[in-house]
Amino acid sequence: MLRPEFASPVFNSLSFSVDYYDISIRDVISTAAGNTALAKCYNQDGSNPSYSVADTFCQLISRDNIGGIANVSLPYLNPGGLKTSGVDFQLDWAASLGSLGEGRFTLNSVVSYPGSYQIKNFATDAFQEFRGTIDAANALPLPRWRHLNAMRDVTAVIRPANPASGAPACDLFDLTARVRVNDAYQFRFGVTNLFDKAPLVIAGTPGNTLPGT
16 A cells, blocks of 8 residues: 655545455355356357256256246355456545535545456366456446446357347446534435436346346
8 A cells, every 4th residue: 555645735645555366266155147057058158068958057947837947046056166366446535625624525446457257167167257247146336436347248258159238338426425513413415326327228137137236
């Protein structure tokens, strides 16, 4: 962490940090998304070329009395492994608003850049790169300034022959404020989605809403 000293009191509270991570986990405990289980059962990524009903992911699918898919179970499994790496940047700053008594302006920001996010379902499988993809199993962060990079739909990895459309880049802004009346009372107020931007519409599974949207 860097906390430089400035002559100006405006920047006395400025700090900046950079963290690099490189994580590899064997036998990680996790669930597979429903669309991943379906894609693997039906060989959309080449993992079940014989279309065997004994396939691990086919066993997660239950059907109704007319043969339709009734449910896809998502139990915890021990996939072959997970590898991820990236960089986190954090900037914190606060400045006194002298003309407003005890008023202060604060800025806290964290930017995460994932360089890689790879998963393999079994020890004998090859790792698949999921960086830059979105699916119904991944929630989105909710900072005050929400920037969502353009992303491929997860089907670009799990069924590359027929991928669904992804999501374009998007920016949403919130505004919050706090006014202290005295030691006992303070008022807080804010506006979510300050510019009333319509939410993104992306491919998905009927009845399944992406967390964080």
